[in-house]
Amino acid sequence: MAQAFETRARLGQAFDLPQEAFEIVVIKVTGDIIQDRALKDIGGKGLFTREIEEALLDGSIDIAVHSMKDMPVEQPQGLCLDTYLPREDVRDAFVSLTHSAIADLPEGATVGTSSLRRRAQLLARRPDLNVVEFRGNVQTRLKKLEDGVAVATFLAMAGLNRLGRDDVKRTPISPEDMLPAIAQGAIGIERRGDDQRIAAMLEPIHDVVTGQRLAAERAFLAALDGSCETPIGGLADLDGGALRLRGEILRVDGSEVIADDQTVSIADGAALGREMAAKMLEAAGPGFLHA
Numbered sequence: 001m002a003q004a005f006e007t008r009a010r011l012g013q014a015f016d017l018p019q020e021a022f023e024i025v026v027i028k029v030t031g032d033i034i035q036d037r038a039l040k041d042i043g044g045k046g047l048f049t050r051e052i053e054e055a056l057l058d059g060s061i062d063i064a065v066h067s068m069k070d071m072p073v074e075q076p077q078g079l080c081l082d083t084y085l086p087r088e089d090v091r092d093a094f095v096s097l098t099h100s101a102i103a104d105l106p107e108g109a110t111v112g113t114s115s116l117r118r119r120a121q122l123l124a125r126r127p128d129l130n131v132v133e134f135r136g137n138v139q140t141r142l143k144k145l146e147d148g149v150a151v152a153t154f155l156a157m158a159g160l161n162r163l164g165r166d167d168v169k170r171t172p173i174s175p176e177d178m179l180p181a182i183a184q185g186a187i188g189i190e191r192r193g194d195d196q197r198i199a200a201m202l203e204p205i206h207d208v209v210t211g212q213r214l215a216a217e218r219a220f221l222a223a224l225d226g227s228c229e230t231p232i233g234g235l236a237d238l239d240g241g242a243l244r245l246r247g248e249i250l251r252v253d254g255s256e257v258i259a260d261d262q263t264v265s266i267a268d269g270a271a272l273g274r275e276m277a278a279k280m281l282e283a284a285g286p287g288f289l290h291a
Helices: 002-015 044-048 050-057 116-125 138-146 157-162 196-205 208-223 266-284
Strands: 063-067 079-084 092-095 110-112 130-132 152-156 170-173 187-192 232-239 242-250 257-265
Touching: 002 063, 002 157, 002 187, 002 196, 050 063, 050 079, 050 187, 079 196, 079 208, 092 138, 092 157, 110 138, 116 130, 116 232, 116 242, 138 152, 152 157, 157 170, 187 196, 208 232, 208 242, 208 266, 232 266, 242 266, 257 266
Parallel strands: 110 130, 110 152
Antiparallel strands: 063 187, 079 187, 092 152, 092 170, 232 242, 242 257
16 A cells, blocks of 8 residues: 555656545455465465456556565566656565564574565574564564564565654665565556556656666566575666676575676666576576475
8 A cells, every 4th residue: 555655646746636636446465365374385476466467457447556576577468567666675674572683593593484585595594593484464473573473574674664664673684695585675567558548647757777677687587487486586786887686596495595796787687687597597407496
């Protein structure tokens, strides 16, 4: 909802229209409804988009607002994803009521996360920790910490910032220590591919820099055939006309990490993403991502 409100505000500002000019339609998706099972066991990333995309295709809604880290790399036929809002903080946040950093956790401590990436990255650093499934919104996860289900968890800094949750005690984790999910912190807006009226409305709110960064990151993800079943981290940053892409793939248990870090021109970002993925897959060998 916070992401939908931001999109509405940006559209209103771009066209000098009041809030009432836009109707926000709330669509419950399977990924939010089913909270007691891991995403990989019930269908992966598409669980956060399927019902919304069906509403787009049947004309019930005109645009769909998505968290880009939840988006599959391919859109259904007839849909287009080419508008991105300015990216928020990309970092993960370490959240605990009793500890301030991963290094502070006692041996064997229980940490909750629903992310295979975070699980693998955590176990790569601290194989002694006990990692348990931990799904739900911010409030649900904080309640689980209070109830002692785990002593720590991870949330996206972007989500905490958008929700204005300054009350949540957190320690941001540098991408140097934990690469975020592909497209973390970015909001994408999906539309029907043939709807030129909507395309024209979205053009003024598109952030070019975010689009350039995501082009590299999502090309990397696509070439790895990334899903909720694959521990993958990646981040593109721009510096002048250069694009730096960092990427990594991990074994699910964190026992092995393959990483790369390269810089090219911005125009070559997507090509670098594909090349980096191919290089990693060759180094990893068959079955690495699901081992």
